[in-house]
Amino acid sequence: xxxxxxxxxxxxxxxxxxxxxxxxxxxxxxxxxxxxxxxxxxxxxxxxxxxxxxxxxxxxxxxxxxxxxxxxxxxxxxxxxxxxxxxxxxxxxxxxxxxxxxxxxxxxxxxxxxxxxxxxxxxxxxxxxxxxxxxxxxxxxxxxxxxxxxxxxxxxxxxxxxxxxxxxxxxxxxxxxxxxxxxxxxxxxxxxxxxxxxxxxxxxxxxxxxxxxxxxxxxxxxxxxxxxxxxxxxxxxxxxxxxxxxxxxxxxxxxxxxxxxxxxxxxxxxxxxxxxxxxxxxxxxxxxxxxxxxxxxxxxxxxxxxxxxxxxxxxxxxxxxxxxxxxxxxxxxxxxxxxxxxxxxxxxxxxxxxxxxxxxxxxxxxxxxxxxxxxxxxxxxxxxxxxxxxxxxxxxxxxxxxxxxxxxxxxxxxxxx
Amino acid sequence: xxxxxxxxxxxxxxxxxxxxxxxxxxxxxxxxxxxxxxxxxxxxxxxxxxxxxxxxxxxxxxxxxxxxxxxxxxxxxxxxxxxxxxxxxxxxxxxxxxxxxxxxxxxxxxxxxxxxxxxxxxxxxxxxxxxxxxxxxxxxxxxxxxxxxxxxxxxxxxxxxxxxxx
Numbered sequence: 120x121x122x123x124x125x126x127x128x129x130x131x132x133x134x135x136x137x138x139x140x141x142x143x144x145x146x147x148x149x150x151x152x153x154x155x156x157x158x159x160x161x162x163x164x165x166x167x168x169x170x171x172x173x174x175x176x177x178x179x180x181x182x183x184x185x186x187x188x189x190x191x192x193x194x195x196x197x198x199x200x201x202x203x204x205x206x207x208x209x210x211x212x213x214x215x216x217x218x219x220x221x222x223x224x225x226x227x228x229x230x231x232x233x234x235x236x237x238x239x240x241x242x243x244x245x246x247x248x249x250x251x252x253x254x255x256x257x258x259x260x261x262x263x264x265x266x267x268x269x270x271x272x273x274x275x276x277x278x279x280x281x282x283x284x285x286x287x288x289x290x291x292x293x294x295x296x297x298x299x300x301x302x303x304x305x306x307x308x309x310x311x312x313x314x315x316x317x318x319x320x321x322x323x324x325x326x327x328x329x330x331x332x333x334x335x336x337x338x339x340x341x342x343x344x345x346x347x348x349x350x351x352x353x354x355x356x357x358x359x360x361x362x363x364x365x366x367x368x369x370x371x372x373x374x375x376x377x378x379x380x381x382x383x384x385x386x387x388x389x390x391x392x393x394x395x396x397x398x399x400x401x402x403x404x405x406x407x408x409x410x411x412x413x414x415x416x417x418x419x420x421x422x423x424x425x426x427x428x429x430x431x432x433x434x435x436x437x438x439x440x441x442x443x444x445x446x447x448x449x450x451x452x453x454x455x456x457x458x459x460x461x462x463x464x465x466x467x468x469x470x471x472x473x474x475x476x477x478x479x480x481x482x483x484x485x486x487x488x489x490x491x492x493x494x495x496x497x498x499x500x501x502x503x504x505x506x507x508x509x510x511x512x513x514x515x516x517x518x519x520x521x522x523x524x525x526x527x528x529x530x531x532x533x534x535x536x
Numbered sequence: 537x538x539x540x541x542x543x544x545x546x547x548x549x550x551x552x553x554x555x556x557x558x559x560x561x562x563x564x565x566x567x568x569x570x571x572x573x574x575x576x577x578x579x580x581x582x583x584x585x586x587x588x589x590x591x592x593x594x595x596x597x598x599x600x601x602x603x604x605x606x607x608x609x610x611x612x613x614x615x616x617x618x619x620x621x622x623x624x625x626x627x628x629x630x631x632x633x634x635x636x637x638x639x640x641x642x643x644x645x646x647x648x649x650x651x652x653x654x655x656x657x658x659x660x661x662x663x664x665x666x667x668x669x670x671x672x673x674x675x676x677x678x679x680x681x682x683x684x685x686x687x688x689x690x691x692x693x694x695x696x697x698x699x700x701x702x
Contacts, residue, residue, distance in 0.1 A: 472600065472601035472602060472605075473601075474601040474603075474681070474684070475601050475602045475603075478540065478543065478678070478681075479540060482539065482540050490575060490577060491577040495577065498577065504577040504578065504579065504599050504600075505577045505578075533540065533544070534549070534602070
């Protein structure tokens with residue numbers, strides 16, 4: 120791979136051409152997409168793979184005895200194998216397709232949790248979790264009487280692990296994000312998994328913001344479950360992944376039930392299917408899986424180490440250039456060191472409400488999310504009701520960051536001329 | 537395509553920069569009621585002093601975007617000193633101005649107090665003078681912001697209901 124003049128190991132100019140939506144004009148201006156932590160854009164390679172599947176091989180899986188049904192089954196299972204390799208799973212049996220990371224985390228709480236947790240059992244999460252890793256546990260507090268404990272976040276955006284030993288003492292589950300979707304903080308996965316296991320708890324990793332941006336090896340993490348979603352990693356919406364060790368998946372009863380997930384059904388009962396299909400009730404998202412497989416190919420082609428290097432460099436540029444331009448008027452939350460964070464920049468500007476900021480951004484074709492980012496407990500800890508959040512990916516470069524800076528300046532001029 | 541000037545009219549920015557009736561009343565005797573916009577985390581706290589079916593005083597706390605803040609400020613000016621019947625009529629007219637889009641956006645109609653029901657368009661309230669509130673008309677061109685503009689009105693109606701049933 121040739122290096123560009125800016126030292127970026129990714130040829131972003133070429134990558135931008137892979138994403139048809141980036142050719143679109145918004146209000147006569149180029150689309151500056153800075154909301155990939157919300158959902159990523161899709162390269163032509165993924166769109167073509169989905170089209171090709173529907174045009175050539177569409178059939179239901181695991182039942183047809185004709186050619187295109189075999190092709191469809193091979194496409195689905197081939198995608199599973201690609202995902203397994205991409206995240207370092209020991210086998211495809213560990214890769215369960217779900218609708219998204221939220222459904223995957225609900226599977227953990229509701230299938231494993233209901234079968235294995237009792238009243239008073241401590242479940243440890245962190246203050247920087249997405250609602251998807253909070254609300255399912257809240258439900259178990261109400262249903263089973265489990266005890267929810269919170270690892271606090273410090274003012275620097277890192278988890279405060281001072282009391283970790285006490286917090287995990289007696290815990291049955293430690294469930295945490297590998298990367299914060301609001302602050303970009305990279306959490307110490309190894310240390311948290313070790314603390315969980317030392318305490319006799321299972322470790323659950325919400326890897327939604329991690330897998331799309333970092334080389335991932337779930338085997339090296341040594342966790343029990345990990346969840347992530349396809350649409351944040353260049354794949355289609357409607358498909359996510361629950362990874363689990365065979366041991367824990369075997370100890371987990373089925374979640375949704377019906378067709379596909381059974382070996383046998385009688386008037387008296389049913390026998391669940393083998394892993395991973397035991398957790399995949401109904402016709403699976405076949406085309407979406409094909410798209411996710413193509414997304415994995417696309418990212419593998421770029422190289423995840425290279426993707427990470429690109430994002431560290433671009434995040435550093437963004438932190439530096441925006442600080443130079445706006446000084447104390449702009450507050451970027453989370454770790455200040457690019458190597459300790461992902462390319463997720465939550466910020467506030469003067470006393471402007473994030474929705475007013477992003478409304479002005481929209482006028483300039485700059486797409487940035489405003490709000491609480493499905494992390495209201497964290498927002499409370501930060502002492503803000505909402506932030507604007509710009510997030511970077513493989514198709515962003517310094518010109519996009521500069522466009523963000525221009526948009527911030529324009530919002531300042533509009534509201535406080 | 538609607539532009540920023542359709543949304544942020546000068547009078548809206550004035551109410552945003554110089555909000556009227558900010559503060560608190562001691563509750564009780566005043567009625568205190570909170571409203572939330574789950575989309576953006578905006579929170580509003582209204583203090584209502586209602587005596588013999590007249591809004592004697594109103595104060596606003598909480599935080600939000602320029603649209604929710606200015607709408608609350610304009611609402612407070614519009615309802616202060618009005619009878620509850622007048623307030624309800626104003627509310628119907630205001631939500632009518634916003635309602636076509638709002639009802640198509642969320643099925644519950646977002647207006648239990650909208651006695652005229654679905655289909656009550658702008659014309660149905662021609663007898664009610666919206667005054668400054670008219671400045672918010674441009675918000676309907678930005679559907680995602682409609683809830684910002686209606687938050688204070690929905691919270692007000694909730695407060696009146698609570699006060700009346702107390």
